[in-house]
Amino acid sequence: MRKLITLIALMGLMASLSFAADDAATRRRSAKAFDELDADEARPAKRPAYEKQAPARQAPAPRQQSIAMGNQALPTIIVVPAQKAKGMSDLQAFQSNPNNRMAIEAINGYLTQRQYEVKSLAGEETLGEVVQMQQDIAETEEDLSYLASLALSADIYIKFSASIEGGIVLIELSAYEAATARLLGSQTSQAAANGQSKGAIAQAVFDAAHRAMPGLEKKIKGYWEVDRKNGVQYKVIMKLQGDFDEQRVEDIQDDVNMLAKKAFKRVNTNVQTAKTIDMTVFADMDKFADSQEVYSYIRRGLKGSVTVRKINITKKLILIELK
Numbered sequence: 001m002r003k004l005i006t007l008i009a010l011m012g013l014m015a016s017l018s019f020a021a022d023d024a025a026t027r028r029r030s031a032k033a034f035d036e037l038d039a040d041e042a043r044p045a046k047r048p049a050y051e052k053q054a055p056a057r058q059a060p061a062p063r064q065q066s067i068a069m070g071n072q073a074l075p076t077i078i079v080v081p082a083q084k085a086k087g088m089s090d091l092q093a094f095q096s097n098p099n100n101r102m103a104i105e106a107i108n109g110y111l112t113q114r115q116y117e118v119k120s121l122a123g124e125e126t127l128g129e130v131v132q133m134q135q136d137i138a139e140t141e142e143d144l145s146y147l148a149s150l151a152l153s154a155d156i157y158i159k160f161s162a163s164i165e166g167g168i169v170l171i172e173l174s175a176y177e178a179a180t181a182r183l184l185g186s187q188t189s190q191a192a193a194n195g196q197s198k199g200a201i202a203q204a205v206f207d208a209a210h211r212a213m214p215g216l217e218k219k220i221k222g223y224w225e226v227d228r229k230n231g232v233q234y235k236v237i238m239k240l241q242g243d244f245d246e247q248r249v250e251d252i253q254d255d256v257n258m259l260a261k262k263a264f265k266r267v268n269t270n271v272q273t274a275k276t277i278d279m280t281v282f283a284d285m286d287k288f289a290d291s292q293e294v295y296s297y298i299r300r301g302l303k304g305s306v307t308v309r310k311i312n313i314t315k316k317l318i319l320i321e322l323k
Helices: 002-042 051-057 062-068 090-096 098-113 127-138 144-151 198-230 246-263 291-302
Strands: 076-081 117-119 156-165 168-177 183-192 232-240 266-272 276-283 308-313 317-322
Touching: 076 098, 076 144, 098 117, 098 156, 098 198, 144 156, 144 168, 156 198, 168 198, 183 198, 232 246, 232 291, 246 266, 246 276, 246 291, 291 308, 291 317
Parallel strands: 076 117, 076 156, 232 317
Antiparallel strands: 156 168, 168 183, 232 276, 266 276, 308 317
16 A cells, blocks of 8 residues: 555656646747747847938938028138237237147137138238228227128137146137127136146147137027127228318218118218218118128119229128218
């Protein structure tokens, strides 16, 4: 009897082990199947042939769209050093100081990456002539950076100054509206020089300038978006050439002022003398596409009163002679 009980127990144990083995095998097969399913889901599905062409039909990036909007989408900018020796031009300051070069390189690089049109002081052969021409007409000692931005057809100019103390380079950037020299905003930043060598200091100047640009760009864009609604700004300078008596000069000034106020959103008279009329006009973009159209309007309007001759026209500056 005892042998019979033992035999039955052994048979039960073997059956249990067989079921366990089968169950383990089943679990292994199931786990393998789930693993394969997970792997299939993780792999990217094959796209139909037409879907492979989708990237080419994607909408352009926002910055590209702004370029397509035309030259008015973003301002044209020039960068000039603020600190220079007395009698030294912006171009000479740029060429003579390696730190100035690094700052301008950093700022220009930042701007060009964001699709701004950037004007350069280097290689502009006519810059001195146009600046001197305006100084001769207006007979004023104005900021050469301001005049350079007008002469080179910039909408905005950025001045920078840099100083170093205790191995820390501090840079200050200030943006101005070209036609009025109005301050739009300033931004400062700093960077530690990795040593005392000229190269280390120059690199710190580059880094500090680049870090300051995002904050300054926000201020520039804030001006650009709001101010453009008030009209595109042009600086108009007229030189009275000839023997005009006092009464005739006043008549010409009145004619010019009335003509300007009829067509432009706003007119600011900067200087008005017996020989010079210097004003800033704010033109509606829908009526005046560029500075040439502003000049043509003035020329037609004064026809029969005086002879109007164009001396020089840039994007933001109109120089005229009245006879």
